[in-house]
Amino acid sequence: MTKSTVNRVLDLVEKQQEQYVVDLSELLRIPSISADSKYAPDVKRAAGWLVEHLGGMGLSPELIETAGHPLVYAETAPVPGAPVALVYGHYDVQPPDPLDKWTNPPFEPTIRDGRIYARGATDDKGQMLTHVKSVEAWMKSNGSLPLQVKFLIEGEEEVGSEHLESYLREHAEKLACDCVVISDTSQFAPGVPAITYGLRGIAYYEVHLTGPNRDLHSGVFGGGVTNPAIALSKMLAAIIDDEGRIQLPGFYDDVVPLTEREREEFQGLPFDQNAFEQELGINGVTGEAGFSTLERRWARPTFDVCGLTSGYQGEGAKTVLPSQASAKFSFRLVPQQDPKKVTAGLKKLLEPLVPAGITMELVDYHGAPGIVIPLESPYLSAAADAIEVGFGKRPVFMREGGSIPIVNKFAEILDADVLLLGWGQNDDNLHSPNEKFTLADFQRGIRTSAALWDKLAKINQDT
Numbered sequence: 403m404t405k406s407t408v409n410r411v412l413d414l415v416e417k418q419q420e421q422y423v424v425d426l427s428e429l430l431r432i433p434s435i436s437a438d439s440k441y442a443p444d445v446k447r448a449a450g451w452l453v454e455h456l457g458g459m460g461l462s463p464e465l466i467e468t469a470g471h472p473l474v475y476a477e478t479a480p481v482p483g484a485p486v487a488l489v490y491g492h493y494d495v496q497p498p499d500p501l502d503k504w505t506n507p508p509f510e511p512t513i514r515d516g517r518i519y520a521r522g523a524t525d526d527k528g529q530m531l532t533h534v535k536s537v538e539a540w541m542k543s544n545g546s547l548p549l550q551v552k553f554l555i556e557g558e559e560e561v562g563s564e565h566l567e568s569y570l571r572e573h574a575e576k577l578a579c580d581c582v583v584i585s586d587t588s589q590f591a592p593g594v595p596a597i598t599y600g601l602r603g604i605a606y607y608e609v610h611l612t613g614p615n616r617d618l619h620s621g622v623f624g625g626g627v628t629n630p631a632i633a634l635s636k637m638l639a640a641i642i643d644d645e646g647r648i649q650l651p652g653f654y655d656d657v658v659p660l661t662e663r664e665r666e667e668f669q670g671l672p673f674d675q676n677a678f679e680q681e682l683g684i685n686g687v688t689g690e691a692g693f694s695t696l697e698r699r700w701a702r703p704t705f706d707v708c709g710l711t712s713g714y715q716g717e718g719a720k721t722v723l724p725s726q727a728s729a730k731f732s733f734r735l736v737p738q739q740d741p742k743k744v745t746a747g748l749k750k751l752l753e754p755l756v757p758a759g760i761t762m763e764l765v766d767y768h769g770a771p772g773i774v775i776p777l778e779s780p781y782l783s784a785a786a787d788a789i790e791v792g793f794g795k796r797p798v799f800m801r802e803g804g805s806i807p808i809v810n811k812f813a814e815i816l817d818a819d820v821l822l823l824g825w826g827q828n829d830d831n832l833h834s835p836n837e838k839f840t841l842a843d844f845q846r847g848i849r850t851s852a853a854l855w856d857k858l859a860k861i862n863q864d865t
C-alpha cells in the first residue's frame with residue numbers, strides 16, 4: 403500500500419479518538435466474569451457485542467458455541483501473495499473483588515488523569531479492541547486491508563482457555579496464518595514500548611509427606627519419630643544450592659544460553675535496581691550467580707516454593723510433632739526445556755531423600771514449555787517498524803518471566819510466529835482493584851496496529 407493510503411488510515415484514527423473511548427466504555431460496562439457462573443449471560447452478552455461490532459465493520463463474524471463460553475471469529479478478505487495475521491484476544495475478565503478497594507465501581511468506566519478505570523480496561527478488552535479499531539479504520543478509509551486479518555477472541559482466558567486448544571487443533575486450516583498478534587502484555591516502562599519475544603514455561607507440583615498416623619506430642623515422641631516438616635524442609639532445600647543452581651539431574655541439559663545480543667539488549671534497558679528493590683520493600687536480591695536481575699526473571703530457569711503447610715498454625719504455642727507436611731512449588735522453564743523431563747529429574751532427586759518413617763506423594767499439576775521468537779524474524783522487524791509509527795520511538799525487545807501456555811499452542815499448532823505487542827503498563831493493576839488503561843496508550847496501540855497491517859503486507863516471503 404502507498405504511504406498516502408496509510409496516512410489516510412492514521413488520519414481517520416486520529417479523528418475517531420473520542421468514539422473509540424465511547425466504544426471501549428460500552429464494552430467495559432459488561433461484567434463478563436468468566437469464573438462466576440452467575441455472570442454467564444453477561445459473558446455471552448460481551449461476545450454478542452463483539453459480533454455486532456465486527457459485523458458493523460463489514461465483516462461476517464461467527465459466534466462459536468463451546469461447552470463453556472463462546473468464541474468469536476471474523477476475517478477480512480484474503481489478499482493473494484500477502485501474509486495472513488491472526489489476532490487473538492479475550493473479552494472475559496477477572497472477578498473485581500475486593501469491591502471496597504475500588505475508587506469507582508469496577509463496571510462503571512471512569513476517566514481520571516487521562517486513564518480509564520474499569521475491570522478489563524487493559525486485560526484485555528482495551529488492548530484487544532485496538533486491533534478491532536485499526537481494522538475498522540482501514541475498512542472505512544480504504545474499503546479493504548493490504549493483507550488478510552483473522553480475529554479469534556475467546557471468553558475463557560481467565561479460567562484457563564479450556565476449549566480453545568481443541569478448537570485450534572480442529573480448525574487449524576481455517577485459522578492458518580503467518581503470525582499471531584497478541585496484545586495482552588505490557589510496555590517495559592512508561593514511554594518505553596516493547597516487543598515481548600520470549601516467555602518462560604512452567605512445571606507446577608505439590609508434594610505430601612506423611613509420617614505417624616496422628617499428630618504427636620513433640621516432647622514425648624520428638625527425637626524418636628521422623629518429623630515430616632523437617633524432612634520436607636531438607637528435601638526442598640536440596641532442590642537448589644547456595645549459588646541459585648537447581649539440582650535436578652539433567653535440569654540444565656536443554657537450557658539455551660542467552661546470546662550476546664540478548665544480554666546487550668537487556669543491559670541497555672532503563673532498569674533501576676534500587677528502584678526495583680524499593681518498590682518491593684526489600685533490601686537486596688538473590689538468584690542464580692552470574693546473571694542480572696532481568697536475566698534471572700526473564701531468561702533463566704528458576705525454582706520457587708509457592709506454599710507450605712504443616713503442624714499447628716493457630717495462636718500461641720502447641721508442642722506438636724505433625725503427622726503431615728506439604729508444599730506447592732514451581733519451576734519456571736526456558737525454551738527447549740521439557741516439563742516431563744523436569745518431572746523425571748524431580749523424582750530422581752527426591753525419592754532417595756525420603757527418610758525412614760515417611761511416605762511421599764508427588765502431584766504433577768501441569769506443565770508448559772517456554773517459547774522464544776528469533777529476533778531475526780521478519781514479523782518482529784515489521785512490528786518494530788509499526789511501533790515506531792504508533793509510539794514515535796523504536797521498541798525495546800524483552801522477555802517475560804510469566805507463562806502464557808496458549809501462546810505455545812498457537813506457535814505449535816499453526817506453525818506461526820507470535821507477536822506479543824503490549825500497550826499497557828506494569829502498574830495497570832491487572833487482576834487487582836482500580837485496573838486502568840492510559841488513553842494515550844490506547845490511541846497509540848490503535849495507530850501501531852493500523853501501521854502493522856501495512857508493514858506486514860510488505861514482507862517479502864521469499865527472503
